Amino acid sequence: MALIEVRGLTKTFDLKGPDQVEALVEVNLDIEVGEIFGVIGLSGAGKSTFIRCLNRLEVPTSGTVVVDGRDLSGLGREELRGFRRNMGMIFQAFNLLSSRTVAGNVAFSLEVAGKSQSEIKKRVSELLDMVGLVDKAKAYPAQLSGGQKQRVGIARALANNPKILLSDEATSSLDPQTTSSILALIEDLKNRLGLTVILITHEMKVITEICDRVAVMESGHVVELGPVLEVFSNPKHPTTKKFVDAVHSSYERFMVPEFKVKGKLVRILFMGDITTEPLVYNLIKRFNVEPNILQANLDVIKKNQTTGTLIMDLSGDPADLEKALTYMSSLNLVFEVLK
Amino acid sequence: MILTANKLILLKISILQTLYMVSLSTLLTSLFGVPLGVLLVITRKGHILENKILYRVLGIVINATRSIPFPIFIVFVIPLTRFIVGTSIGSTAVIVPLTLAAIVFMARLTETSLLEVPFGVIEAAQSLGASRWQIVWKVLLPEAKPGLTMAVTITIITLISYSAMAGTVGGGGVGDLAIRYGYQRYQTDIMFVTVIILLLFVQAIQVVGDYLVRRFTRK
Numbered sequence: 001m002a003l004i005e006v007r008g009l010t011k012t013f014d015l016k017g018p019d020q021v022e023a024l025v026e027v028n029l030d031i032e033v034g035e036i037f038g039v040i041g042l043s044g045a046g047k048s049t050f051i052r053c054l055n056r057l058e059v060p061t062s063g064t065v066v067v068d069g070r071d072l073s074g075l076g077r078e079e080l081r082g083f084r085r086n087m088g089m090i091f092q093a094f095n096l097l098s099s100r101t102v103a104g105n106v107a108f109s110l111e112v113a114g115k116s117q118s119e120i121k122k123r124v125s126e127l128l129d130m131v132g133l134v135d136k137a138k139a140y141p142a143q144l145s146g147g148q149k150q151r152v153g154i155a156r157a158l159a160n161n162p163k164i165l166l167s168d169e170a171t172s173s174l175d176p177q178t179t180s181s182i183l184a185l186i187e188d189l190k191n192r193l194g195l196t197v198i199l200i201t202h203e204m205k206v207i208t209e210i211c212d213r214v215a216v217m218e219s220g221h222v223v224e225l226g227p228v229l230e231v232f233s234n235p236k237h238p239t240t241k242k243f244v245d246a247v248h249s250s251y252e253r254f255m256v257p258e259f260k261v262k263g264k265l266v267r268i269l270f271m272g273d274i275t276t277e278p279l280v281y282n283l284i285k286r287f288n289v290e291p292n293i294l295q296a297n298l299d300v301i302k303k304n305q306t307t308g309t310l311i312m313d314l315s316g317d318p319a320d321l322e323k324a325l326t327y328m329s330s331l332n333l334v335f336e337v338l339k
Numbered sequence: 340m341i342l343t344a345n346k347l348i349l350l351k352i353s354i355l356q357t358l359y360m361v362s363l364s365t366l367l368t369s370l371f372g373v374p375l376g377v378l379l380v381i382t383r384k385g386h387i388l389e390n391k392i393l394y395r396v397l398g399i400v401i402n403a404t405r406s407i408p409f410p411i412f413i414v415f416v417i418p419l420t421r422f423i424v425g426t427s428i429g430s431t432a433v434i435v436p437l438t439l440a441a442i443v444f445m446a447r448l449t450e451t452s453l454l455e456v457p458f459g460v461i462e463a464a465q466s467l468g469a470s471r472w473q474i475v476w477k478v479l480l481p482e483a484k485p486g487l488t489m490a491v492t493i494t495i496i497t498l499i500s501y502s503a504m505a506g507t508v509g510g511g512g513v514g515d516l517a518i519r520y521g522y523q524r525y526q527t528d529i530m531f532v533t534v535i536i537l538l539l540f541v542q543a544i545q546v547v548g549d550y551l552v553r554r555f556t557r558k
Contacts, residue, residue, distance in 0.1 A: 097481070097482060099481045153463075156467070
Protein backbone atom coordinates (compact mmCIF):
# COMPACT_ATOMS: atom_id res chain seq x y z
CA MET A 1 0.00 0.00 0.00
CA ALA A 2 1.28 3.40 -0.94
CA LEU A 3 2.05 5.93 1.79
CA ILE A 4 -0.19 8.52 0.19
CA GLU A 5 -3.11 7.52 -2.01
CA VAL A 6 -4.87 10.27 -3.90
CA ARG A 7 -8.12 9.29 -5.60
CA GLY A 8 -10.38 11.44 -7.72
CA LEU A 9 -9.07 14.57 -6.06
CA THR A 10 -11.01 17.58 -7.29
CA LYS A 11 -10.95 21.15 -6.09
CA THR A 12 -13.15 23.85 -7.51
CA PHE A 13 -12.86 27.45 -6.37
CA ASP A 14 -15.89 29.70 -6.57
CA LEU A 15 -15.22 33.09 -7.98
CA LYS A 16 -17.53 36.06 -7.92
CA GLY A 17 -20.80 35.31 -9.66
CA PRO A 18 -21.27 32.05 -11.51
CA ASP A 19 -17.58 31.64 -12.39
CA GLN A 20 -15.55 28.73 -11.08
CA VAL A 21 -11.96 27.67 -11.35
CA GLU A 22 -11.14 24.00 -11.51
CA ALA A 23 -7.80 23.84 -9.74
CA LEU A 24 -7.74 20.06 -9.57
CA VAL A 25 -9.70 17.65 -11.71
CA GLU A 26 -9.90 13.98 -10.76
CA VAL A 27 -6.27 13.59 -9.76
CA ASN A 28 -5.23 10.01 -9.00
CA LEU A 29 -1.77 9.05 -7.84
CA ASP A 30 0.19 7.10 -5.27
CA ILE A 31 3.25 8.23 -3.43
CA GLU A 32 5.48 5.51 -2.06
CA VAL A 33 7.40 5.46 1.21
CA GLY A 34 10.87 6.95 0.93
CA GLU A 35 10.60 8.56 -2.47
CA ILE A 36 11.08 12.15 -3.49
CA PHE A 37 8.03 12.85 -5.56
CA GLY A 38 8.04 15.96 -7.69
CA VAL A 39 5.10 17.81 -9.14
CA ILE A 40 5.92 20.24 -11.89
CA GLY A 41 3.64 22.69 -13.61
CA LEU A 42 3.30 26.30 -14.61
CA SER A 43 1.62 28.71 -12.23
CA GLY A 44 -2.08 28.03 -12.15
CA ALA A 45 -1.62 24.37 -13.06
CA GLY A 46 -3.02 23.31 -9.68
CA LYS A 47 0.17 21.97 -8.14
CA SER A 48 -0.01 24.26 -5.14
CA THR A 49 -3.63 23.31 -4.49
CA PHE A 50 -2.58 19.68 -4.82
CA ILE A 51 0.11 19.82 -2.16
CA ARG A 52 -2.13 21.84 0.14
CA CYS A 53 -4.78 19.13 -0.09
CA LEU A 54 -2.24 16.66 1.29
CA ASN A 55 -2.22 18.31 4.72
CA ARG A 56 -5.68 19.74 4.34
CA LEU A 57 -4.69 23.38 4.30
CA GLU A 58 -7.11 23.15 1.42
CA VAL A 59 -10.29 21.12 1.72
CA PRO A 60 -10.95 19.22 -1.51
CA THR A 61 -14.30 19.59 -3.25
CA SER A 62 -14.39 15.83 -3.80
CA GLY A 63 -12.10 12.84 -3.86
CA THR A 64 -9.99 11.33 -1.12
CA VAL A 65 -6.50 11.61 0.25
CA VAL A 66 -5.42 8.63 2.31
CA VAL A 67 -2.17 9.03 4.22
CA ASP A 68 -0.70 6.03 5.98
CA GLY A 69 -4.06 4.30 5.81
CA ARG A 70 -6.06 7.24 7.20
CA ASP A 71 -8.60 9.10 5.16
CA LEU A 72 -8.06 12.78 5.89
CA SER A 73 -11.68 13.72 5.34
CA GLY A 74 -12.63 11.62 8.34
CA LEU A 75 -10.41 13.54 10.75
CA GLY A 76 -11.89 15.90 13.33
CA ARG A 77 -10.26 19.20 14.19
CA GLU A 78 -8.12 17.80 17.00
CA GLU A 79 -7.18 14.68 15.04
CA LEU A 80 -6.17 16.84 12.11
CA ARG A 81 -3.84 18.87 14.33
CA GLY A 82 -2.15 15.71 15.53
CA PHE A 83 -1.99 14.36 12.01
CA ARG A 84 -0.35 17.52 10.69
CA ARG A 85 2.58 17.08 13.08
CA ASN A 86 3.36 13.99 11.08
CA MET A 87 3.79 16.08 7.97
CA GLY A 88 6.17 19.05 7.86
CA MET A 89 5.77 21.76 5.28
CA ILE A 90 8.14 24.35 3.84
CA PHE A 91 7.13 27.35 1.77
CA GLN A 92 8.35 29.61 -1.00
CA ALA A 93 7.94 32.70 1.21
CA PHE A 94 9.51 30.81 4.15
CA ASN A 95 6.67 32.07 6.41
CA LEU A 96 8.84 32.44 9.48
CA LEU A 97 7.73 34.37 12.54
CA SER A 98 9.52 37.70 12.20
CA SER A 99 9.17 38.43 15.90
CA ARG A 100 11.03 35.29 16.95
CA THR A 101 14.68 34.38 16.66
CA VAL A 102 15.86 31.41 14.61
CA ALA A 103 15.79 29.26 17.75
CA GLY A 104 12.38 30.69 18.66
CA ASN A 105 10.96 29.78 15.27
CA VAL A 106 12.11 26.20 15.61
CA ALA A 107 10.88 26.10 19.20
CA PHE A 108 7.45 27.18 17.97
CA SER A 109 6.78 23.76 16.44
CA LEU A 110 7.64 22.08 19.70
CA GLU A 111 5.63 24.51 21.83
CA VAL A 112 2.62 23.87 19.64
CA ALA A 113 3.12 20.14 20.19
CA GLY A 114 3.16 20.73 23.95
CA LYS A 115 6.78 19.78 24.62
CA SER A 116 8.44 20.78 27.90
CA GLN A 117 10.94 23.65 28.04
CA SER A 118 13.90 21.35 28.63
CA GLU A 119 12.89 19.08 25.74
CA ILE A 120 12.46 22.11 23.50
CA LYS A 121 15.90 23.47 24.34
CA LYS A 122 17.60 20.18 23.61
CA ARG A 123 15.71 19.50 20.40
CA VAL A 124 16.18 23.04 19.04
CA SER A 125 19.94 22.77 19.25
CA GLU A 126 19.84 19.34 17.60
CA LEU A 127 17.73 20.74 14.77
CA LEU A 128 19.86 23.83 14.25
CA ASP A 129 22.89 21.61 14.09
CA MET A 130 21.14 19.44 11.54
CA VAL A 131 20.52 22.37 9.18
CA GLY A 132 23.85 24.06 9.90
CA LEU A 133 22.56 27.18 11.66
CA VAL A 134 23.91 26.82 15.19
CA ASP A 135 25.70 30.17 15.00
CA LYS A 136 22.50 31.93 13.89
CA ALA A 137 20.34 30.72 16.79
CA LYS A 138 19.85 34.23 18.16
CA ALA A 139 19.43 36.01 14.83
CA TYR A 140 16.06 37.24 13.61
CA PRO A 141 14.73 36.13 10.21
CA ALA A 142 15.23 39.65 8.80
CA GLN A 143 18.96 39.22 9.36
CA LEU A 144 19.18 36.00 7.34
CA SER A 145 19.69 35.25 3.67
CA GLY A 146 17.01 33.40 1.72
CA GLY A 147 18.84 30.11 1.96
CA GLN A 148 19.28 30.49 5.70
CA LYS A 149 15.60 31.32 6.11
CA GLN A 150 14.67 28.15 4.28
CA ARG A 151 17.00 26.17 6.53
CA VAL A 152 15.08 27.54 9.51
CA GLY A 153 11.88 26.54 7.71
CA ILE A 154 13.21 23.02 7.26
CA ALA A 155 14.29 22.74 10.89
CA ARG A 156 10.87 23.97 11.99
CA ALA A 157 9.08 21.55 9.68
CA LEU A 158 11.09 18.59 10.93
CA ALA A 159 11.01 19.48 14.63
CA ASN A 160 8.34 16.96 15.55
CA ASN A 161 9.93 14.11 13.58
CA PRO A 162 7.39 13.95 10.77
CA LYS A 163 7.53 11.11 8.24
CA ILE A 164 6.57 13.33 5.34
CA LEU A 165 7.96 16.65 4.14
CA LEU A 166 5.89 18.83 1.84
CA SER A 167 7.79 21.44 -0.10
CA ASP A 168 5.65 24.17 -1.65
CA GLU A 169 7.99 25.87 -4.16
CA ALA A 170 10.58 26.00 -1.40
CA THR A 171 13.44 26.95 -3.69
CA SER A 172 11.57 29.15 -6.14
CA SER A 173 12.73 32.41 -4.61
CA LEU A 174 16.34 31.31 -4.21
CA ASP A 175 19.29 31.72 -6.57
CA PRO A 176 20.55 28.60 -8.41
CA GLN A 177 23.43 27.90 -6.04
CA THR A 178 21.30 28.28 -2.93
CA THR A 179 18.64 26.14 -4.59
CA SER A 180 21.18 23.36 -5.05
CA SER A 181 22.35 23.57 -1.47
CA ILE A 182 18.78 23.47 -0.14
CA LEU A 183 17.96 20.52 -2.41
CA ALA A 184 21.08 18.71 -1.26
CA LEU A 185 20.03 19.32 2.34
CA ILE A 186 16.54 17.97 1.67
CA GLU A 187 17.96 14.87 0.02
CA ASP A 188 20.44 14.30 2.81
CA LEU A 189 17.78 14.68 5.50
CA LYS A 190 15.45 12.42 3.54
CA ASN A 191 18.08 9.70 3.58
CA ARG A 192 19.09 10.20 7.19
CA LEU A 193 15.61 10.49 8.62
CA GLY A 194 13.80 8.17 6.24
CA LEU A 195 11.45 10.88 5.02
CA THR A 196 9.09 10.82 2.09
CA VAL A 197 9.26 14.13 0.26
CA ILE A 198 6.64 15.68 -1.97
CA LEU A 199 7.80 18.82 -3.68
CA ILE A 200 6.21 21.09 -6.17
CA THR A 201 8.14 23.36 -8.47
CA HIS A 202 8.09 25.04 -11.84
CA GLU A 203 11.78 24.31 -12.44
CA MET A 204 12.82 21.13 -14.26
CA LYS A 205 16.25 21.47 -12.68
CA VAL A 206 14.75 20.84 -9.24
CA ILE A 207 13.06 17.70 -10.54
CA THR A 208 16.18 16.30 -12.23
CA GLU A 209 18.36 17.10 -9.27
CA ILE A 210 16.59 15.18 -6.53
CA CYS A 211 13.27 13.65 -7.57
CA ASP A 212 12.66 9.95 -8.10
CA ARG A 213 9.33 10.35 -9.82
CA VAL A 214 7.57 13.28 -11.33
CA ALA A 215 3.99 14.24 -12.14
CA VAL A 216 3.49 16.95 -14.73
CA MET A 217 0.39 19.03 -14.16
CA GLU A 218 -1.60 21.26 -16.43
CA SER A 219 -5.00 22.88 -15.84
CA GLY A 220 -5.67 20.70 -12.84
CA HIS A 221 -4.83 17.43 -14.58
CA VAL A 222 -1.81 15.17 -14.23
CA VAL A 223 -0.72 14.93 -17.86
CA GLU A 224 2.35 12.79 -17.41
CA LEU A 225 3.66 10.69 -14.57
CA GLY A 226 6.66 8.43 -14.21
CA PRO A 227 10.26 8.00 -13.10
CA VAL A 228 12.18 11.23 -13.72
CA LEU A 229 14.73 9.51 -15.94
CA GLU A 230 12.01 8.25 -18.28
CA VAL A 231 9.88 11.36 -18.32
CA PHE A 232 12.90 13.59 -18.83
CA SER A 233 14.51 11.42 -21.50
CA ASN A 234 11.41 10.82 -23.46
CA PRO A 235 8.77 13.45 -22.72
CA LYS A 236 5.44 12.70 -24.34
CA HIS A 237 3.06 15.49 -23.45
CA PRO A 238 3.69 18.92 -25.04
CA THR A 239 3.85 20.55 -21.61
CA THR A 240 6.47 18.09 -20.45
CA LYS A 241 8.45 18.73 -23.60
CA LYS A 242 8.41 22.44 -22.88
CA PHE A 243 9.78 21.86 -19.40
CA VAL A 244 12.54 19.67 -20.78
CA ASP A 245 13.30 22.26 -23.45
CA ALA A 246 13.77 24.82 -20.73
CA VAL A 247 16.77 22.82 -19.54
CA HIS A 248 18.42 22.53 -22.94
CA SER A 249 16.99 23.79 -26.18
CA SER A 250 15.91 21.07 -28.53
CA TYR A 251 17.48 20.88 -31.95
CA GLU A 252 15.01 18.24 -32.92
CA ARG A 253 11.94 20.30 -32.26
CA PHE A 254 13.22 23.56 -33.63
CA MET A 255 15.72 22.78 -36.41
CA VAL A 256 14.90 19.35 -37.80
CA PRO A 257 11.83 20.36 -39.80
CA GLU A 258 13.98 22.56 -42.06
CA PHE A 259 17.13 20.51 -42.08
CA LYS A 260 18.49 19.19 -45.42
CA VAL A 261 19.71 15.66 -44.70
CA LYS A 262 22.54 13.97 -46.57
CA GLY A 263 21.71 10.46 -45.41
CA LYS A 264 19.48 9.46 -42.54
CA LEU A 265 18.69 11.73 -39.66
CA VAL A 266 18.58 9.68 -36.50
CA ARG A 267 17.90 10.57 -32.94
CA ILE A 268 19.36 8.33 -30.30
CA LEU A 269 18.24 8.32 -26.74
CA PHE A 270 20.68 7.13 -24.13
CA MET A 271 19.59 6.11 -20.69
CA GLY A 272 21.69 4.69 -17.93
CA ASP A 273 24.83 2.63 -18.65
CA ILE A 274 24.57 2.71 -22.40
CA THR A 275 26.17 6.14 -22.45
CA THR A 276 29.48 4.36 -22.01
CA GLU A 277 29.20 2.53 -25.36
CA PRO A 278 31.60 4.03 -27.99
CA LEU A 279 28.79 4.28 -30.50
CA VAL A 280 30.10 6.92 -32.88
CA TYR A 281 33.50 5.30 -33.02
CA ASN A 282 31.94 1.97 -33.93
CA LEU A 283 29.79 3.52 -36.62
CA ILE A 284 32.82 4.98 -38.38
CA LYS A 285 35.25 2.15 -37.79
CA ARG A 286 33.03 -0.88 -38.28
CA PHE A 287 30.33 0.29 -40.66
CA ASN A 288 32.13 2.93 -42.62
CA VAL A 289 29.38 5.53 -42.32
CA GLU A 290 29.87 9.24 -41.72
CA PRO A 291 28.09 10.52 -38.67
CA ASN A 292 27.61 14.26 -38.67
CA ILE A 293 26.64 15.16 -35.12
CA LEU A 294 24.06 17.93 -35.05
CA GLN A 295 23.14 17.93 -31.42
CA ALA A 296 24.35 16.06 -28.40
CA ASN A 297 23.53 16.53 -24.81
CA LEU A 298 23.89 14.62 -21.62
CA ASP A 299 21.93 15.22 -18.45
CA VAL A 300 22.52 13.86 -15.03
CA ILE A 301 19.47 12.83 -13.05
CA LYS A 302 19.82 12.55 -9.29
CA LYS A 303 23.61 12.77 -9.59
CA ASN A 304 24.07 9.16 -10.67
CA GLN A 305 21.80 8.48 -13.62
CA THR A 306 22.56 9.78 -17.06
CA THR A 307 20.37 10.45 -20.01
CA GLY A 308 21.35 11.90 -23.33
CA THR A 309 20.24 12.51 -26.84
CA LEU A 310 22.31 12.52 -29.95
CA ILE A 311 21.04 13.71 -33.30
CA MET A 312 23.19 12.69 -36.25
CA ASP A 313 23.01 12.86 -39.96
CA LEU A 314 24.33 9.44 -40.98
CA SER A 315 25.53 9.30 -44.54
CA GLY A 316 27.34 6.70 -46.64
CA ASP A 317 26.66 3.68 -48.81
CA PRO A 318 23.00 2.56 -48.39
CA ALA A 319 24.09 -1.00 -47.56
CA ASP A 320 26.48 0.28 -44.91
CA LEU A 321 23.76 2.51 -43.51
CA GLU A 322 21.43 -0.46 -43.28
CA LYS A 323 24.06 -2.44 -41.38
CA ALA A 324 24.75 0.51 -39.08
CA LEU A 325 21.06 0.81 -38.22
CA THR A 326 20.84 -2.93 -37.54
CA TYR A 327 23.84 -2.62 -35.23
CA MET A 328 22.14 0.23 -33.40
CA SER A 329 18.95 -1.80 -33.00
CA SER A 330 20.99 -4.52 -31.32
CA LEU A 331 22.09 -2.12 -28.62
CA ASN A 332 19.98 -1.34 -25.65
CA LEU A 333 19.04 2.12 -26.78
CA VAL A 334 16.04 3.91 -28.15
CA PHE A 335 16.57 5.42 -31.56
CA GLU A 336 14.37 6.90 -34.15
CA VAL A 337 14.95 7.78 -37.79
CA LEU A 338 13.58 11.29 -38.04
CA LYS A 339 14.13 11.80 -41.77
CA MET B 340 3.14 85.23 34.19
CA ILE B 341 2.81 83.80 37.65
CA LEU B 342 -0.03 81.51 38.56
CA THR B 343 -1.69 82.04 41.90
CA ALA B 344 -1.72 79.27 44.51
CA ASN B 345 -5.39 78.62 43.78
CA LYS B 346 -4.78 78.19 40.12
CA LEU B 347 -1.88 75.83 40.84
CA ILE B 348 -4.12 73.66 42.99
CA LEU B 349 -6.73 73.63 40.23
CA LEU B 350 -4.07 72.65 37.75
CA LYS B 351 -2.75 69.88 39.94
CA ILE B 352 -6.22 68.42 40.46
CA SER B 353 -6.93 68.63 36.75
CA ILE B 354 -3.71 66.87 35.80
CA LEU B 355 -4.47 64.07 38.27
CA GLN B 356 -8.01 63.78 36.89
CA THR B 357 -6.71 63.51 33.33
CA LEU B 358 -4.13 60.93 34.33
CA TYR B 359 -6.80 58.96 36.17
CA MET B 360 -9.31 59.02 33.34
CA VAL B 361 -6.80 58.34 30.58
CA SER B 362 -4.84 55.60 32.34
CA LEU B 363 -7.85 53.65 33.52
CA SER B 364 -9.66 53.92 30.20
CA THR B 365 -6.49 52.98 28.29
CA LEU B 366 -6.21 49.86 30.40
CA LEU B 367 -9.87 48.92 29.89
CA THR B 368 -9.75 49.83 26.22
CA SER B 369 -6.77 47.59 25.55
CA LEU B 370 -8.36 44.81 27.56
CA PHE B 371 -11.50 44.82 25.40
CA GLY B 372 -10.43 46.55 22.19
CA VAL B 373 -7.64 44.15 21.27
CA PRO B 374 -9.77 40.98 21.62
CA LEU B 375 -12.52 42.69 19.64
CA GLY B 376 -9.98 43.51 16.92
CA VAL B 377 -8.79 39.90 16.97
CA LEU B 378 -12.39 38.72 16.52
CA LEU B 379 -12.84 41.12 13.61
CA VAL B 380 -9.88 39.50 11.89
CA ILE B 381 -10.37 35.82 12.63
CA THR B 382 -14.08 35.77 11.78
CA ARG B 383 -13.34 37.02 8.27
CA LYS B 384 -13.90 34.82 5.27
CA GLY B 385 -11.19 32.18 4.98
CA HIS B 386 -9.69 32.99 8.38
CA ILE B 387 -9.27 30.68 11.34
CA LEU B 388 -12.71 31.28 12.89
CA GLU B 389 -14.73 32.24 9.84
CA ASN B 390 -18.17 33.41 10.94
CA LYS B 391 -20.10 35.58 8.54
CA ILE B 392 -22.82 36.64 10.97
CA LEU B 393 -20.52 37.54 13.86
CA TYR B 394 -18.22 39.45 11.51
CA ARG B 395 -21.15 41.44 10.09
CA VAL B 396 -22.68 42.20 13.48
CA LEU B 397 -19.37 43.35 14.94
CA GLY B 398 -18.77 45.58 11.95
CA ILE B 399 -22.18 47.21 12.21
CA VAL B 400 -21.90 47.80 15.98
CA ILE B 401 -18.42 49.27 15.63
CA ASN B 402 -19.35 51.57 12.78
CA ALA B 403 -22.50 52.71 14.57
CA THR B 404 -20.55 53.53 17.72
CA ARG B 405 -17.86 55.35 15.81
CA SER B 406 -20.34 57.45 13.90
CA ILE B 407 -21.72 59.14 17.04
CA PRO B 408 -19.78 62.33 17.92
CA PHE B 409 -18.17 61.94 21.33
CA PRO B 410 -19.98 64.74 23.23
CA ILE B 411 -23.28 63.20 22.14
CA PHE B 412 -22.01 59.72 22.90
CA ILE B 413 -21.28 60.75 26.53
CA VAL B 414 -24.90 61.75 26.99
CA PHE B 415 -26.21 58.80 25.00
CA VAL B 416 -24.59 56.21 27.29
CA ILE B 417 -25.60 57.93 30.56
CA PRO B 418 -28.06 55.12 31.51
CA LEU B 419 -25.31 52.56 31.07
CA THR B 420 -22.83 54.72 32.97
CA ARG B 421 -25.28 55.00 35.82
CA PHE B 422 -25.76 51.25 35.79
CA ILE B 423 -22.03 50.51 35.90
CA VAL B 424 -20.62 53.31 38.08
CA GLY B 425 -23.75 54.27 40.03
CA THR B 426 -23.58 57.90 38.93
CA SER B 427 -23.34 59.70 35.63
CA ILE B 428 -21.16 62.57 36.79
CA GLY B 429 -17.51 62.83 37.76
CA SER B 430 -14.19 61.50 36.52
CA THR B 431 -15.03 57.86 37.14
CA ALA B 432 -18.31 58.14 35.28
CA VAL B 433 -16.56 59.60 32.25
CA ILE B 434 -14.41 56.51 32.01
CA VAL B 435 -17.43 54.55 30.73
CA PRO B 436 -18.09 56.59 27.55
CA LEU B 437 -14.34 57.15 27.08
CA THR B 438 -13.64 53.44 27.20
CA LEU B 439 -16.61 52.45 25.05
CA ALA B 440 -15.73 54.94 22.33
CA ALA B 441 -12.05 54.03 22.45
CA ILE B 442 -12.70 50.26 22.38
CA VAL B 443 -14.21 50.38 18.93
CA PHE B 444 -11.47 52.75 17.77
CA MET B 445 -8.85 50.39 19.18
CA ALA B 446 -10.60 47.39 17.61
CA ARG B 447 -10.28 48.92 14.14
CA LEU B 448 -6.60 49.79 14.71
CA THR B 449 -5.96 46.26 16.01
CA GLU B 450 -7.73 44.83 12.98
CA THR B 451 -5.48 46.82 10.64
CA SER B 452 -2.27 45.71 12.33
CA LEU B 453 -3.32 42.06 12.53
CA LEU B 454 -4.23 42.05 8.85
CA GLU B 455 -0.65 42.97 8.09
CA VAL B 456 0.55 39.60 9.36
CA PRO B 457 1.01 37.57 6.15
CA PHE B 458 -1.52 34.75 5.97
CA GLY B 459 1.27 32.39 4.95
CA VAL B 460 2.69 32.64 8.46
CA ILE B 461 -0.68 31.55 9.87
CA GLU B 462 -0.79 28.67 7.40
CA ALA B 463 2.70 27.64 8.43
CA ALA B 464 1.46 27.47 12.02
CA GLN B 465 -1.56 25.46 10.89
CA SER B 466 0.70 23.07 9.01
CA LEU B 467 2.52 22.47 12.29
CA GLY B 468 -0.73 21.55 14.00
CA ALA B 469 -1.24 24.80 15.92
CA SER B 470 -4.69 25.35 17.43
CA ARG B 471 -6.67 28.54 16.79
CA TRP B 472 -5.88 29.73 20.28
CA GLN B 473 -2.17 29.13 19.72
CA ILE B 474 -2.34 30.95 16.41
CA VAL B 475 -3.82 34.01 18.10
CA TRP B 476 -1.43 33.99 21.06
CA LYS B 477 1.76 32.79 19.46
CA VAL B 478 1.44 34.09 15.92
CA LEU B 479 -1.03 36.93 15.36
CA LEU B 480 -0.46 39.02 18.47
CA PRO B 481 3.36 38.71 18.73
CA GLU B 482 3.77 39.30 15.00
CA ALA B 483 1.59 42.41 15.17
CA LYS B 484 3.28 43.74 18.32
CA PRO B 485 4.80 46.84 16.68
CA GLY B 486 1.47 47.68 15.05
CA LEU B 487 -0.43 47.07 18.29
CA THR B 488 1.99 49.30 20.21
CA MET B 489 1.33 52.00 17.65
CA ALA B 490 -2.41 51.40 18.05
CA VAL B 491 -2.20 51.82 21.84
CA THR B 492 -0.16 55.01 21.40
CA ILE B 493 -2.74 56.51 19.04
CA THR B 494 -5.55 55.41 21.34
CA ILE B 495 -3.99 57.09 24.39
CA ILE B 496 -3.60 60.33 22.46
CA THR B 497 -7.19 60.11 21.28
CA LEU B 498 -8.29 59.46 24.86
CA ILE B 499 -6.48 62.59 26.05
CA SER B 500 -8.27 64.58 23.42
CA TYR B 501 -11.64 62.95 24.16
CA SER B 502 -11.17 63.53 27.88
CA ALA B 503 -11.23 67.28 27.23
CA MET B 504 -14.96 66.83 26.65
CA ALA B 505 -15.38 65.17 30.03
CA GLY B 506 -16.44 68.53 31.43
CA THR B 507 -19.92 68.06 29.99
CA VAL B 508 -20.62 65.60 32.77
CA GLY B 509 -18.32 67.09 35.39
CA GLY B 510 -15.42 64.81 34.73
CA GLY B 511 -12.79 67.52 35.07
CA GLY B 512 -9.28 67.16 33.74
CA VAL B 513 -6.82 69.43 31.98
CA GLY B 514 -8.88 69.87 28.83
CA ASP B 515 -11.97 70.78 30.83
CA LEU B 516 -9.91 73.29 32.84
CA ALA B 517 -8.79 74.91 29.61
CA ILE B 518 -12.38 75.25 28.39
CA ARG B 519 -13.92 76.50 31.64
CA TYR B 520 -11.17 78.79 32.92
CA GLY B 521 -9.03 79.50 29.90
CA TYR B 522 -11.83 79.99 27.36
CA GLN B 523 -15.06 80.78 29.19
CA ARG B 524 -13.44 83.00 31.88
CA TYR B 525 -10.80 84.59 29.64
CA GLN B 526 -7.93 83.40 31.85
CA THR B 527 -5.23 83.30 29.22
CA ASP B 528 -2.57 82.11 31.66
CA ILE B 529 -4.58 78.98 32.41
CA MET B 530 -5.23 78.46 28.73
CA PHE B 531 -1.53 78.78 27.96
CA VAL B 532 -0.38 76.43 30.71
CA THR B 533 -3.00 73.76 29.96
CA VAL B 534 -2.16 73.78 26.28
CA ILE B 535 1.52 73.34 27.13
CA ILE B 536 0.69 70.50 29.51
CA LEU B 537 -1.46 68.70 26.94
CA LEU B 538 1.21 69.20 24.34
CA LEU B 539 3.84 67.68 26.63
CA PHE B 540 1.55 64.76 27.47
CA VAL B 541 0.94 63.92 23.85
CA GLN B 542 4.55 64.45 22.89
CA ALA B 543 5.82 62.21 25.68
CA ILE B 544 3.41 59.43 24.78
CA GLN B 545 4.30 59.63 21.11
CA VAL B 546 8.04 59.50 21.87
CA VAL B 547 7.68 56.51 24.18
CA GLY B 548 5.35 54.81 21.69
CA ASP B 549 7.72 55.34 18.78
CA TYR B 550 10.62 54.03 20.83
CA LEU B 551 8.73 50.86 21.74
CA VAL B 552 7.59 50.33 18.15
CA ARG B 553 11.22 50.55 17.02
CA ARG B 554 12.28 48.12 19.71
CA PHE B 555 9.60 45.60 18.79
CA THR B 556 10.16 45.81 15.05
CA ARG B 557 12.28 42.95 13.76
CA LYS B 558 11.92 43.60 10.08
